[in-house]
Amino acid sequence: MLGALLILTAVMGGAFGAHALRGMVAERSLEVFQTGVQYQMIHGLGLILIAILGALNVSRRLLALAAGFLMAGVLMFSGSLYLLVLTDWRWVGPVTPVGGVCFMVGWVLIVIAGLRQGNGQESI
Template sequence: MRWPLILGALFAMLAVMAGAFGAHGLRALVSERGLEIFQTGATYQMYHALGLILIALLAVLPVSRRLLGLAAGFFTAGIVLFSGSLYLLVLTETPSLGAVTPIGGVCFIAGWALLIAAGALASPCPTE
């Protein structure tokens, strides 16, 4: 399960870049509310990038790789749909893009639910 680690690190790096761009590059170009929206996208992107890295680390445990892979897929879709729609909403001033954001949020929730299921169904680790 290398792809969640690679994507997680990539998305984390891009979240730092987006946060810096929002804090420095956009300040004179968009409203205070626009900056808040952009920052929300960067924050949620970072949370779920770290979630992808966590999934990669959990793959060494006796946990369903299928459920972990599905969770990683939903986190990835959530980052693209949720954070991506917020970035585009601010940068293009297209309010209709806000309709995509909740779909990304549902993807995040589904990813966490799948991670819960993976933990609940995991084989117990042998004790020493």
């Protein structure tokens, strides 16, 4: 459900950026905004993948942790990009790479969960 909500709001954000922001902000700012939308969309799909893997009895503990990291990544990465464009608050810029690290940790946890399942190790 959370993945679908992220995707829905990414589509809405993409439309907002393409229509409402065009002409209001610089072209580079539109690119930054669209990057936030793109990463939000991808990680919404990641949350849906996590739900599917959980239904297949892949380690729910690792998947829950991964989901938390993906959500934190969306909030920090995409959220900071949205704030940079909409508010021009430059102090949120350093938050963006922290969100990127959260994305990477989340995906590594998904890989580990899948490898453990694939090796026949007990789910934890």
